[in-house]
Amino acid sequence: MAEQSHDPWQSAMDHAVAVARKAGEMVRAALQVQDKCSPVQTKTSAVDLVTETDQEVERLIIQSVKSKFPSHSVVRRALCAHYCPTWIIDPIDGTTNFSFVVEGTRLWACASGFAVNQQVEWGVVYSAIEDKMYTARRGRGAFCNGRPLQVSPQTGQRESPYRCPTDSSLRKVLSLPVHGVRGAGSAALNMCAVAAGFVEVYYETGIHVWDVAAASVIVTEAGGVLFDTTGEGAVDLMSRTIVAANNKPSPRESSSSWTPAVQDNNI
Numbered sequence: 564m565a566e567q568s569h570d571p572w573q574s575a576m577d578h579a580v581a582v583a584r585k586a587g588e589m590v591r592a593a594l595q596v597q598d599k600c601s602p603v604q605t606k607t608s609a610v611d612l613v614t615e616t617d618q619e620v621e622r623l624i625i626q627s628v629k630s631k632f633p634s635h636s637v638v639r640r641a642l643c644a645h646y647c648p649t650w651i652i653d654p655i656d657g658t659t660n661f662s663f664v665v666e667g668t669r670l671w672a673c674a675s676g677f678a679v680n681q682q683v684e685w686g687v688v689y690s691a692i693e694d695k696m697y698t699a700r701r702g703r704g705a706f707c708n709g710r711p712l713q714v715s716p717q718t719g720q721r722e723s724p725y726r727c728p729t730d731s732s733l734r735k736v737l738s739l740p741v742h743g744v745r746g747a748g749s750a751a752l753n754m755c756a757v758a759a760g761f762v763e764v765y766y767e768t769g770i771h772v773w774d775v776a777a778a779s780v781i782v783t784e785a786g787g788v789l790f791d792t793t794g795e796g797a798v799d800l801m802s803r804t805i806v807a808a809n810n811k812p813s814p815r816e817s818s819s820s821w822t823p824a825v826q827d828n829n830i
């Protein structure tokens with residue numbers, strides 16, 4: 564079918580939702596087959612775990628985008644520098660959880676973001692194990708299975724017996740006592756947890772654009788904010804660091820106003 568002209572971005576997003584469901588089914592089925600969950604050797608596999616299933620899902624997405632939207636690019640490694648509409652895909656975000664079938668392995672997702680002129684226009688993140696389809700279109704809100712998402716209203720520190728671990732990098736960036744720290748993986752789903760109001764902050768360094776592109780717009784459309792790890796600048800999705808939060812405290816507040824749930828796998 565040819566590209567729709569009335570609202571091409573919307574029809575691309577609808578297509579991404581359908582492809583994500585199919586991809587999710589494929590990944591769930593692969594969980595039953597040992598070989599499909601095992602890491603394969605790739606040029607980058609020393610730093611980027613890839614399974615046969617990642618590759619199959621990647622092919623599925625690329626082929627379906629190319630046949631339905633021939634003018635669109637599909638990438639895993641760049642936010643397109645030009646106007647060109649570009650799908651930024653992560654076939655399985657949370658491959659480690661998927662591959663090692665970690666107990667309670669729900670934290671993997673199929674993610675697609677769509678950028679035009681370096682602006683993310685929509686994002687789709689599908690958690691197949693939970694059957695949760697997170698979607699957002701710039702300027703039109705964020706949803707999970709059609710229900711609107713809203714970040715947590717929390718602004719003060721929660722009463723809690725827990726304290727931030729002594730990890731100095733976390734303290735340096737966030738400078739706060741926190742309720743708890745979680746590092747369960749799937750950047751996309753952790754960001755969706757911020758969007759859904761389950762946690763107030765997600766933070767990671769060493770992350771890639773394809774891990775965060777889709778969920779970036781889900782966070783901002785749910786009322787959240789994205790910024791860099793200095794807390795000063797706007798986020799650059801190519802910078803490999805990100806903070807996604809329900810709000811951005813002023814410098815004066817920042818020593819006591821958040822209750823972050825933090826992922827910090829790469830320091």
Ligand SMILES: O=P([O-])([O-])O[C@@H]1[C@@H](O)[C@H](O)[C@@H](O)[C@H](O)[C@@H]1O
Nearest residue numbers: 655656657658748749750774828
């Ligand atoms: O490799 P992959 O499974 O797509 O994505 C992974 C993320 O989901 C994970 O949360 C993060 O800590 C890793 O840096 C990596 O990017």
Ligand SMILES: [Mg+2]
Nearest residue numbers: 653656657774
């Ligand atoms: Mg990923």
